Amino acid sequence: MTSESHSLTGTQDPTLGPPPGCPAHGTGPGGLRRLYGPEAEDLGALYEKLRAEHGAVAPVLLHNDVPIWVVLGHGENLHMVSTPSHFARDSRLWTAVQDGTAGDDHPLAPHIAWQPICSHAEGDEHLRLRGAVTGAMSTIDFRSLRRYINRATQRLVNEFCELGEADLVGQFAEHLPMSVLCEIIGMPEDYNDRMVQATRDLLKGTDTAIASNEYVMSVLIQHTARRRARPEDDFTSHLINHPAGLTDDEVAQHLRLVLLAAYEATANLIANVLRMVLTDPRFRAQLNGGQMTVPEAVEQSLWNEPPFSAVLGYFAKQETELGGQRIRKGDGLLFGIAPGNIDPRVRPDLAANMQGNRSHLAFGGGPHECPGQDIGRAIADVGVDALLLRLPDVELDCPESDLRWRGSMSSRHLVDMPVRFRPRPPQDVMQRPSVRALPVQRPGWQVTGEGAAPAASAPHPAPAQPAPAPEPAHRLGAWQRLVRWWRGY
Secondary structure, eight states: OEEOOOSTTOTTOTTTSOOTTOGGGSOOGGGOEESSSGGGGSHHHHHHHHHHHHOSEEEEEEGGGEEEEEEOOHHHHHHHHTOTTTEESOGGGOHHHHTTTTSTTSTTHHHHSOOSSTTTOOHHHHHHHHHHHHHHHTTOOHHHHHHHHHHHHHHHHHTTTTTTEEETIIIIITTHHHHHHHHHHTOGGGOSHHHHHHHHHHHHTOTTHHHHHHHHHHHHHHHHHHHHHSOOSSHHHHHHTSTTOOOHHHHHHHHHHHHHHHHHHHHHHHHHHHHHHHHOHHHHHHHHHTSSOHHHHHHHHHHHSOSOSEEEEEEESSOEEETTEEEOTTOEEEEEHHHHHTOTTTOSOTTSOOTTOOOOSTTOOGGGOOTTHHHHHHHHHHHHHHHHHHOTTOEESSOGGGOEEEEOSSOEEESOOEEEOOOOOOOOTTSOOOSSOOOOOOTTOOOOOTTOOOOOSSOOOOOOOOOOOOOOOOOOOHHHHHHHHHTTO
8 A cells, every 4th residue: 555644753754764875774873773764664564573673672763863662562562551650651751852852853742742631641640630531521421422423424424425436534534533522522613624624734744733733722722711601511611610620721732632632543443444344355244244343343443453553652760671671761662552453472363353352552551541432432333334324335446555545653544535336315314324215204194995984083992901810920940030131121
C-alpha cells in the first residue's frame, strides 16, 4: 500500500529526512536505528528488526537523533503503563527535555510538551483531574448514545446512498465520530465541515495546524463559558460541576483532549474495520454467516491495526530494568502499541482469530488507560453495523494496493476508501437501518374480503372463559431453572 504523509512526525516527510549521501541514511550515533528517515518508511518492518536485535525493549533515535527506548514486548508495555512508581507521563522528567535536546523547536514538540491535563499529571493532581473526566463520563446514557449514533449514521448514508458510490473515509469515518462527540460534549450546533477539517488538519501537523488548533480551542472556550452560565445535562456541564472544581481553562483543555483523542482513534478504527471487512473475504463471510459480530470484528481490528500505533511517551522516575535493558532515571520510553500487539510470545500465529480477547494494548492500561474507550467502541460497533445493513453489497472500488495511507510514528490513517454499491433511496433516520425502507402504514387499517361489509365500530367482548385448572406442582430440574432465569421468568 502507498503512503502519503502530511505530518511533522510523518516517516515519509522529506523535510525531516536527511539529504542523499548524508550519514543519517545509515544508523545514527552509537549504531542506533532511527525512527525517522528512509529506514522508518516501513515502521512495522523496522520494529521487527529491532525485536530481533535487542529483544522486547530496544534503543532508538527520534528526530534530531534524540535517544529513546521503544518498548516492543506485550508484557513489557503492560508493566510500564501499570507501574506509576517507576514510569510517569510527565515529560518534564525526561533528560532530553531538561538538557534542551528535545526542546520547543523539536519536530515532535507538540507530542512532548507537558500540559496540565490528566494524561500528563501524576499523583493527587492526576486523581483530581482524572476523577472529573471519568465522573462526567459516567453520566452518559449509552442506550441513548447508541440511538444517536444510529441516527447520525443514517443521516450520513442518506447523503450518498442514491449515488451508488462514496468515499467511506472522507464521507463517513471522518464525520461520524465528530458528530457523536459534539453531541456528547453538548455542542451539536458546532458540528460542521469546518470543525471536522480543522480537527483533521491540526492532527496532521500541517502549516495551518496552529490556526486550526486556535479555531478548535476558541469553539471549546466559548462552549465552556456558555455551560458555566447555563448548565445542561451534557458531558461539559458535568465536568464543570464536578467536585474537583476545574477551572474554565482546565475544562476547555480536557474537552480538547477528549475531542482530539477520541476523534482520531475512532475515525481510524472505523476506517480500519471497514477496510478489513471489504478486503478480507474471511471477515465478510464470517459477518454474513453469523460466525462473527461487528463488535468482534472491531476487537480483531484493535489487535491487527490499533488506531494509535505508538504513544510518546513514558519517562523513568528512577533507575530500573525493563525487558532485560537497564533504564536510567530520566530516560524516555515509547509505548509501542502496534509492535506489542504482534509480540510473538502472545501471538505466535498472527492469522489466528482473536475473538473475545480484549488484552490488546489499543487503549493503553494502568492509571492512564483511555477513559473513553467504551464511547469509541460504541461509535464503531453501531456505525459500521448500520452502514453494512443499509449497504450490504458495498464493495471496494479500487484494487487494495491502490489505497493510500498517511503515516506517522504515532499512527497510520487511510487517506480515502472509494466504494461502490447499488443506489438506494434515503431512509428515515428514526427507522432501524435496513436494506429497504419500511413503507409507512395507515393507522387502523385491516384486510377485508371483496365486497365485505365494514367492520363494526366496536366488537362485543368475548364471554369470559373459566380459568384453567392449575397443573400439579413439581420441582423444576437444574437446566429448566437455568433457562427460566436466562429468559427473565
